[in-house]
Amino acid sequence: MDKSKFIDLENIKIDIEVIRSIPEKIAVDNSIIAFKEEEGELYIAVSSELKQSVIEKLKFITNKRLKLFYADKFKIANLINTYYCKYSVQMALENTRSGRNSNVLKSEIKSVQYSENMNDVPIVKTVNYIINAAICKQASDIHIEPFESYVVVRFRIDGIMHEFIKIPRDIYSHLSTRIKIMSGINITEKRMPQDGKIQYMYNKDKYDFRVSTLPVFFGEKIVIRILHRSDKLNNLKLLGFKDNDINIIHSMVNRPCGLILITGPTGSGKTTTVYSILNSMNKNKINITSIEDPVEYMIENVNQVNVNLKLGFNFPKGLRSILRQDPDVIMVGEIRDEETAKIAIRAAITGHLVISTLHTNGALESISRLLDMGVKDYFIRDALIGVISQRLIRKICPYCKKEYSPLLTEREELKVNDGLKLYKGTGCLRCENTGYKDRSVVYEIVDFKGIKKNIGDKFEWCNFRNKFKSIDDYCKDLIKSGVTTYEEFLKLKF
Structure with a gap:
């Protein structure tokens, strides 16, 4: 052809x-x-x-x-989902309620296995259709929430929850059992939270799912996190980083030792940025080892370690073990406590490059956070190379993008003249009528070479704000260039 x-x-x-x-x-x-x-x-x-x-x-x-x-294969998949899947979910639900396949379902529960010959069973088809629809819509999570008379299936798309379908209450136990079987979770335990994993193939692409169950008043709530190895994991530019800033990141990563932090709240894309940085390194020339909770994506030529809190194998114990493995680069999934912080800092000082994440609102606030954890200021001065602080903002849907004249408050905040036009999405089928499609990172990068001497117990980060481009400034640039909206900028302030 x-x-x-x-x-x-x-x-x-x-x-x-x-x-x-x-x-x-x-x-x-x-x-x-x-x-x-x-x-x-x-x-x-x-x-x-x-x-x-x-x-x-x-x-x-x-x-x-x-x-x-x-x-485009994703556009084909989206049409398949739109015109086949939702109808098929309804049909599969009706067949499941009819009880015509109850014997098959019982045998499946007894075998506790996920095999291809089960794919024609209605409850199996129902679960598969829900998962396929979530993948087609590029959802990050599937939420299955039981209430008194029905069960709601919702997808998180670009950070926002969207209802997909309501399921009859009387078949929910079959649905949850099917998901538990797929994820290797104990199907008889309904009183305690459980975690599991699923490996799934759709449209010739491999996906890893993290499954979490939580007992709630009307049953078990199930959340499925969808992990897809996309091109974005290999490319900082696809995440939204500018060329000049990518060069700064690479210059920090190419240093032989020290600490690099990626900061931001939960759901700000920190892990994806860390994986993209690791993928950009020459892994054949160095020994890279990570300790994570849990490992989200498998990276070629990186030794990835899962913490196991049930066995007492936590971040500090894992870090100590890794230091005996002759590493060049250590990735710590998250610095959560004083002990982990101190070991990571010492590793950075003693000849290792350490990359980790930290929960702070900005790049400079990470210093205050480390000081609060009990890390001495002279250790921070010796170890810290730089910090990337980031958020995720929604991008305007390109299919329903329209220009408009900004209000006075918008012009004043953005410091633009009367003639400048801004953009919004009006909402369409392609963006679930939200006006937004996909997300981009907004960030600030601080190289600490110039301000290390100022780090101390009384470090005041506000005095250094004018030395780098802030997240707010970067977001304003994206508004002016028609990538995102003023409303997304306002969300960054809360």
């Missing part, structure tokens, strides 16, 4: 009857979608070259000539 025949599915009006001319299983298995029918020809979008046997099968099923076009 000629690869120049590429089609953008976002700009095409699609007839649902045309889509349904291809059975769902064939569409999902081969990542294809029919989008147009004209003069006996069926137009099909594909993400990769189709096998001749699949083409012949499609010709037989549809009884039409085929015209194939290349399209």
Whole structure:
């Protein structure tokens, strides 16, 4: 097939009857979608070259000539989810409620196994469809929440929760059992929180899921964190870092020893930034070891260690063990306490490059945090190379982006003239009617070379704010360039 025949599915009006001319299983298995029918020809979008046997099968099923076009695989997956999955979830739920497969379900619970031949069981299909829909919508988490008369499934997309579907209360036990089986969780334990993992394949991509259960008043709430090894893990620029700042980060990472901190609140993308930094290093020339709670993504040529609090193997014990393993670079998932902080600082002083995360609101506040943990100021002066503090902000949806004239308060805050136009998303199907699609990092980077001598018990970080570009300043630039909105900027202040 000629690869120049590429089609953008976002700009095409699609007839649902045309889509349904291809059975769902064939569409999902081969990542294809029919989008147009004209003069006996069926137009099909594909993400990769189709096998001749699949083409012949499609010709037989549809009884039409085929015209194939290349399209983005995520756009194909999103259409499959939109036009097949939600309908299929409803059908699978109805079949599950009918009880026609109760014997199969019971045998599955007894075997406590996840095998491919179970994929046609309605409850299995229901769970798979929910997961597939979350992946298609690029959700970071799936929340399954039981209430008195129904169960709500919600997705967290770009940091915001969206309701996907309501599930009848009477089949929730089957649904939770299925997820527990997939994640290796004890299906009989309902009174205590549990954690598990799932490895999942969708559209030829591998995903890792972290599963957490929590007993609530009306049952067990289940949260599934979706972890996908994307190109962003290998590229700081895709995360939103500017070229000049990437060079600063690389210059810090290339130093032989010292401490680099990535700071921000929970959900600000710290771990993704740390992994991207590790991926940018020449791992063949150095020994990199990490200690994490838990390991979120597997990184090639990095020795990754999971803490195990049940066995007493915590960050301090893990760090001491790693120091006996001849490391060049140590990644500490998070500095949580005084003991971990002191060991990490000593490791940085004694010839190791240490990269870690810390919960603070800004780059300079990290010094105050370390001092509060009991780390001596002279150790911080000797060890600290630099700090990256970051947040995540939502980007304006490119499909419904419209310009507008800013209000007086916006102009004054942003310090722009009357003629400048700003942008907002009006909301569309592609962005779940939010006006936003995807997220970008906003950040501040402080190289401590110039201010180390000022670090002490009475360190006042506010005196150094004018020495670097702040998160607020960076976000304002993104507003002026039409990447994000004034409303997203206001959220940074809280």
